Amino acid sequence: MPDHWGFVFAAYGIAAVVLFGYWRRLIRLHAELSALKARREVKR
Amino acid sequence: MTRWLGWLAALGLLAGLAMGFGYAPKDAVQGNVQRIMYVHVPSILTAYLAFALVLIASLGYLFTRRTGWDRLAHSAGEIGVVFTGLTLVSGSIWGKPTWGTWWTWDARLTSTAILFLIYVGYLLLRGMVDDQERGARYAAVVGILGAVNIPIVHFSVLWWRTLHQPPTILSPERAPVSASIGLALLVNGVAFALLFLYLLSKRLALRRLEEEIRA
Amino acid sequence: MMFARRAWIVLWKDLLTERRSKESLNALFFFAVLLLFLFEFALGPDRERLTAALPGLLWLGFILAGLLGLGRTFLVERENDCWEGLLLTPGDKGAIYLGKLAVNFLLMAAVAIVLLGLFGIFYNVDLWASLAPLSIVIFLGTVGLASVGTLFGAMTSQVRARELLFPLLLLPVQVPVLLGTVKATEAVLQGLALAEVAHWLKLLAAADLVYLVVGILTFEFVLEA
Amino acid sequence: MSRRGKFLLGGGVIVAALAYMIYAGVSQSVVYFVTPSELRAQPVAGKAYRLGGMVQPASLKWEPRSLDLSFTLSDGKTSVPVRHKGTPPDLFAEGRGAVVEGTWTTEGYFKASLIMAKHSEEYKAPHGDEAQPGYKELLKTLKGQGNP
Structure with missing residues (x-):
């Protein structure tokens, strides 16, 4: 039975990219929205 | 609190990697490819957990009309879709070297894909309703109907002849897994659960912020 | 008793409007004929392939017609400013759901009968022999299609991109119904007894019941302000 | 019927229908x-x-x-x-x-x-009884x- 490390790393790599990407998206949106909220409060 | 959860999840994932690659032996039949299981199985369990939360939160919203329940349903639904997608992709990558095919239309695979599509529809619906309160109500109805499908998905493997092996963890009888592989799977499962809780609290905070800005 | 009566009134009102305008019915019949033509052009003259694909095509036709027809049922109420009237109806909103469901069921059943007849004529399939078992299968499938379709149709009538969202929500949920009906239709057209596909019929019946109960219970939340 | 009773009854019917599907011989379906x-x-x-x-x-x-x-x-x-x-x-x-x-x-x-x-x-290590x-x-x- 060959090892197929390529498949193993592909699976782990995609998992890492998806989860990290989703996490980054949450962080980025949070930062953007906080900035927006801060700006609005300054205007008031 | 959220920060602590984040570090705990990161620690858990590192431990999971160490267990999956260092501690657990390779499988007697499949060799090292079997290590994909440590992503695949925790992913689908996390997704099931997320969709169960969607059901509870949907019922909670319809009865109490508290925005908190809707927030929970929305956040859990989104994360559940991410983990279901991960399950499908990692399963496909596992299937190619072992079964010899990326995809086959057997019961288990098909029903997981349908689960994915139902909750993608759920998220799309949320995006397309302008009125917040109405969107929450409609989404709760779809969330309940979608959850009714989950038992069908899970039990399918037990009663349908399929290429997918019977479930290792959630099967009525204890499946024969050697202790070290089982332990590695457990560590990864806990790590994914922690990661889910962390992402959930992040997503909840984001949703709360959205509501404040919209108000 | 009041419950059944209110459901009956909704059904009667919609049947009356449909009888006067014949809007949906005419359009759906024409659509069914168009589908037949498209299938013929797409599959070509290979008779054997056509017979093998027949049950699938038949149900694909029903479901496509359903997407057109079911999505409209509540849109009509909105366009005619009757939504408020429905909202103000006293008592259990489940009755309104059942009434609308009955209308949709009748509409889809009419389309099914026409489509079946046209299939029999155009593709030379002998349907008389298996008419009784076939109608049971079609009954179960239509109830499943209409019960989810009515619930989602009410929802999407209030949504921005409704003609996009309706199929996206409905189709994945309908997969068990589609699978069951296609398999059962296949067996019935091959001349097998209904007992051979009893498990599919049980699955369809159970799914219908679940959808129906979810529909009755949650409809009051759809039909609000 | 009260709203609560309606939902309890409905939930019961749903659970019963699903249980029927699981146990009543859907075994050879697909x-x-x-x-x-x-x-x-x-x-x-x-x-x-x-x-x-x-x-x-x-x-x-x-x-x-x-x-x-x-x-x-x-x-x-x-x-x-x-x-x-x-x-x-x-x-x-x-x-x-x-x-x-x-x-x-x-x-x-x-x-x-x-x-x-x-x-x-089954997932097992290669050593041991590999029968x-x-x-x-x-x-x-x-x-x-x-x-x-």
């Missing part, structure tokens, strides 16, 4: 593949099948040069000769489960266009019968 016995019982030449069984020991022949693969699939009662052109997946071996897609030919063999290996839900699982056990996992 036949993912046919077994050799089922194929032998009424073979239709030219019809597309999925055939599942165990690769009979000492039946596997592979020509790496011409990619001609031939083996026998068995379910313990009857067996069916299978021919295929191409490389089999790694897990494919004698004494293991496999599912093939293809057609039954008039010459009396099964012409496969796709070969898929089936593995059980091949018995015939019956393999067929059990092959049929996906988690519950006896």
Whole structure:
């Protein structure tokens, strides 16, 4: 039975990219929205 | 609190990697490819957990009309879709070297894909309703109907002849897994659960912020 | 008793409007004929392939017609400013759901009968022999299609991109119904007894019941302000 | 009826319907593949099948040069000769489960266009007792019968 490390790393790599990407998206949106909220409060 | 959860999840994932690659032996039949299981199985369990939360939160919203329940349903639904997608992709990558095919239309695979599509529809619906309160109500109805499908998905493997092996963890009888592989799977499962809780609290905070800005 | 009566009134009102305008019915019949033509052009003259694909095509036709027809049922109420009237109806909103469901069921059943007849004529399939078992299968499938379709149709009538969202929500949920009906239709057209596909019929019946109960219970939340 | 009572009743009906589906003989609903016995019982030449069984020991022949693969699939009662052109997946071996897609030919063999290996839900380290699982056990996992 060959090892197929390529498949193993592909699976782990995609998992890492998806989860990290989703996490980054949450962080980025949070930062953007906080900035927006801060700006609005300054205007008031 | 959220920060602590984040570090705990990161620690858990590192431990999971160490267990999956260092501690657990390779499988007697499949060799090292079997290590994909440590992503695949925790992913689908996390997704099931997320969709169960969607059901509870949907019922909670319809009865109490508290925005908190809707927030929970929305956040859990989104994360559940991410983990279901991960399950499908990692399963496909596992299937190619072992079964010899990326995809086959057997019961288990098909029903997981349908689960994915139902909750993608759920998220799309949320995006397309302008009125917040109405969107929450409609989404709760779809969330309940979608959850009714989950038992069908899970039990399918037990009663349908399929290429997918019977479930290792959630099967009525204890499946024969050697202790070290089982332990590695457990560590990864806990790590994914922690990661889910962390992402959930992040997503909840984001949703709360959205509501404040919209108000 | 009041419950059944209110459901009956909704059904009667919609049947009356449909009888006067014949809007949906005419359009759906024409659509069914168009589908037949498209299938013929797409599959070509290979008779054997056509017979093998027949049950699938038949149900694909029903479901496509359903997407057109079911999505409209509540849109009509909105366009005619009757939504408020429905909202103000006293008592259990489940009755309104059942009434609308009955209308949709009748509409889809009419389309099914026409489509079946046209299939029999155009593709030379002998349907008389298996008419009784076939109608049971079609009954179960239509109830499943209409019960989810009515619930989602009410929802999407209030949504921005409704003609996009309706199929996206409905189709994945309908997969068990589609699978069951296609398999059962296949067996019935091959001349097998209904007992051979009893498990599919049980699955369809159970799914219908679940959808129906979810529909009755949650409809009051759809039909609000 | 009170709203609460309505929902409790409805929930009960849903649970009952799902339980009925699970326990009341939906067991043979989706036949993912046919077994050799089922194929032998009424073979239709030219019809597309999925055939599942165990690769009979000492039946596997592979020509790496011409990619001609031939083996026998068995379910313990009857067996069916299978021919295929191409490389089999790694897990494919004698004494293991496999599912093939293809057609039954008039010459009396099964012409496969796709070969898929089936593995059980057992995960074990390579050392220790590495005895091949018995015939019956393999067929059990092959049929996906988690519950006896």
